[in-house]
Amino acid sequence: AQSVTQLDSQVPVFEEAPVELRCNYSSSVSVYLFWYVQYPNQGLQLLLKYLSGSTLVKGINGFEAEFNKSQTSFHLRKPSVHISDTAEYFCAVIKAQGAQKLVFGQGTRLTINP
Amino acid sequence: DAGVIQSPRHEVTEMGQEVTLRCKPISGHDYLFWYRQTMMRGLELLIYFNNNVPIDDSGMPEDRFSAKMPNASFSTLKIQPSEPRDSAVYFCASSLTAGSSGANVLTFGAGSRLTVL
Numbered sequence: 001a002q003s004v005t006q007l008d009s010q011v012p013v014f015e016e017a018p019v020e021l022r023c024n025y026s027s028s029v030s031v032y033l034f035w036y037v038q039y040p041n042q043g044l045q046l047l048l049k050y051l052s053g054s055t056l057v058k059g060i061n062g063f064e065a066e067f068n069k070s071q072t073s074f075h076l077r078k079p080s081v082h083i084s085d086t087a088e089y090f091c092a093v094i095k096a097q098g099a100q101k102l103v104f105g106q107g108t109r110l111t112i113n114p
Numbered sequence: 115d116a117g118v119i120q121s122p123r124h125e126v127t128e129m130g131q132e133v134t135l136r137c138k139p140i141s142g143h144d145y146l147f148w149y150r151q152t153m154m155r156g157l158e159l160l161i162y163f164n165n166n167v168p169i170d171d172s173g174m175p176e177d178r179f180s181a182k183m184p185n186a187s188f189s190t191l192k193i194q195p196s197e198p199r200d201s202a203v204y205f206c207a208s209s210l211t212a213g214s215s216g217a218n219v220l221t222f223g224a225g226s227r228l229t230v231l
Contacts, residue, residue: 034219043118043205043222088155099220100145100209101170104157 002093004105012111013081015050021108022078023091030096033074035065038088038107046090050074051096061085086112120206120221125224126229132194138187139208145218148181148191149205151225157205163189203227213224 007022021098025031034046046061055067065076074091091105119138127133129142139146147162161171166183174181183189193200203225209218
């Protein structure tokens with residue numbers, strides 16, 4: 001079975017500072033990886049996804065993530081955050097073949113301080 | 115497209131009452147998922163359907179929970195009888211089979227916040 005570990009439950013940063021949200025996954029088969037964002041009282045929105053090819057993927061709102069197979073990681077980064085980035089961020093994994101069960105990590109709450 | 119539509123957005127009920135949550139997926143999508151979100155357990159997949167057929171219901175907590183998808187544009191999640199520990203946000207999501215070169219990307223509804231007193 002697949003699993004996802006988000007190493008930080010909360011990350012506070014100052015506005016315009018860089019941020020990295022960490023995600024590690026576990027799987028015995030090939031997987032696809034995703035980052036979703038959840039703003040307060042809303043559903044989840046897709047930020048970016050890694051399927052294959054270039055290990056650096058770019059998403060919406062200036063976010064990017066790097067797939068590292070040897071370290072089984074998929075960390076999310078943004079060089080300069082804004083107040084509007086305050087939200088909960090979820091890393092997720094799905095098997096590349098077979099059952100379509102998207103498994104989520106526990107989430108990281110990103111708080112931007114002025 | 116209006117996206118995935120869930121109703122009600124908020125539901126407050128008393129223990130023992132029946133609760134029905136509704137979902138309208140994006141037109142043309144062939145997968146539908148029900149997730150539950152709590153502080154303690156995070157996002158849990160309860161059940162998912164493909165072409166209206168339940169594929170995996172291993173996440174349904176117990177017999178009090180049931181889900182149906184009578185047609186491609188409607189699904190329900192029912193809890194009977196409800197208990198305080200069922201209090202959570204329930205999300206519906208839908209996706210379209212991506213084919214061999216892609217991955218299903220889930221689109222989520224805004225969620226139904228259930229409070230059982």
